[in-house]
Amino acid sequence: MGGLFAMTILMMVASIVADPDQLQDLNGYPCKASINADDFFFSGLANSGPTNNSLVTPANVLKIPGLNTQGLSFSRIDYAPGGVNPPHTHPRASEVIYVLEGELEVGFVTTTNALVSKVIKKGDIFVFPRALMHYQKNNSNKQSASVLAAFNSQLPGTQSIGTALFGATPPIPDPVLSKAFQVGANQVGKIKSTFSQK
Numbered sequence: 001m002g003g004l005f006a007m008t009i010l011m012m013v014a015s016i017v018a019d020p021d022q023l024q025d026l027n028g029y030p031c032k033a034s035i036n037a038d039d040f041f042f043s044g045l046a047n048s049g050p051t052n053n054s055l056v057t058p059a060n061v062l063k064i065p066g067l068n069t070q071g072l073s074f075s076r077i078d079y080a081p082g083g084v085n086p087p088h089t090h091p092r093a094s095e096v097i098y099v100l101e102g103e104l105e106v107g108f109v110t111t112t113n114a115l116v117s118k119v120i121k122k123g124d125i126f127v128f129p130r131a132l133m134h135y136q137k138n139n140s141n142k143q144s145a146s147v148l149a150a151f152n153s154q155l156p157g158t159q160s161i162g163t164a165l166f167g168a169t170p171p172i173p174d175p176v177l178s179k180a181f182q183v184g185a186n187q188v189g190k191i192k193s194t195f196s197q198k
Contacts, residue, residue: 031068031069032065032068035065035066039064039065039066040064040066041064041066042059042063042064044057044059044063044076045057045059045074045075045076045148048076048078048144048146049076049078051078051079051080051083052080052083053079053080053083053084054077054078054079054080054083054084054085054086054136054138055077055078056075056076056077056085056158057075057076057077057078058073058074058075059073059074059075059076060073060074060075060151060154060155060156061073061154061155062155067154068154069154070154071152071153071154072150072151072152072153072154073093073150073151073153073154073155073156074148074149074150074151075148075149075151076146076147076148076149077097077136077146077147077149078144078145078146079102079104079136079137079138079144079145079146080138080144081138081140081141081142081143081144082137082138082140082141083137083138083144083145084135084136084137084138085135085136085137086135086160086161086162087133087134087135087160087161087162088133088134088135088158088159088160088161089131089132089133089134089158089159089161090128090130090131090151090153090156090157090158090159091131091156091157091159092130092131092153092155092156092157093130093151093152093153093156093157094127094128094129094130094151094152095127095128095134095149095150095151095156096125096126096127096128096149096150097120097125097126097128097136097147097148097149097150098123098124098125098147098148098149098150099120099121099122099123099124099125099145099146099147100122100146100147100148101122101143101144101145101146102121102122102138102139102140102143102144102145102146103119103120103121103122103138103139103140103145104119104120104121104136104137104138104139104145104147105117105118105119105136105137105139106118106119106120106126106128106134106135106136106137107134107135108128108129108132108133108134108135109132109133109134110132111132119139130152133161162195163195165177166188166191166192166194166195167192167195167196171192174188174189174192177191
């Protein structure tokens with residue numbers, strides 16, 4: 001019993017002295033001196049947007065100042081037929097999606113490289129754990145799909161894996177990527193050229 005009590009006390013102390021979660025990559029979002037109702041309002045998620053692959057419409061603290069310090073934000077993601085939201089991470093948030101329309105294959109990869117995937121349909125919910133690489137793909141080649149995503153961060157951040165590796169500025173050195181992916185420098189150059197066009 002004494003060991004359990006000691007462990008509980010240690011966990012409480014650790015949670016009290018732990019650093020708070022980062023709100024942004026580098027600098028914090030400033031508080032407003034005065035507010036109005038529009039700081040707590042956004043109508044941008046009501047309608048789908050045009051896309052030839054996938055389109056993310058964020059509703060975070062940058063668009064809704066009233067979300068500052070609230071620990072939540074939203075996005076709408078629209079997928080063209082066969083569209084993909086490519087592998088990416090949210091370094092500061094877990095994500096839960098609710099399917100508005102269509103059918104998606106979704107998945108995330110754990111830190112032990114296990115893929116957890118499922119096909120979800122209209123009305124279904126799926127959770128992506130914080131900071132784990134994940135993706136979504138519209139299974140239909142004829143109909144569009146859309147989801148509403150909720151995050152437990154005012155600014156979850158999004159890091160697209162392909163763009164981060166092959167489209168960084170300045171670029172990650174070719175020998176690093178060549179060794180990491182076990183391909184030749186020419187192949188790395190070809191991949192980088194496709195990301196530099198975006």
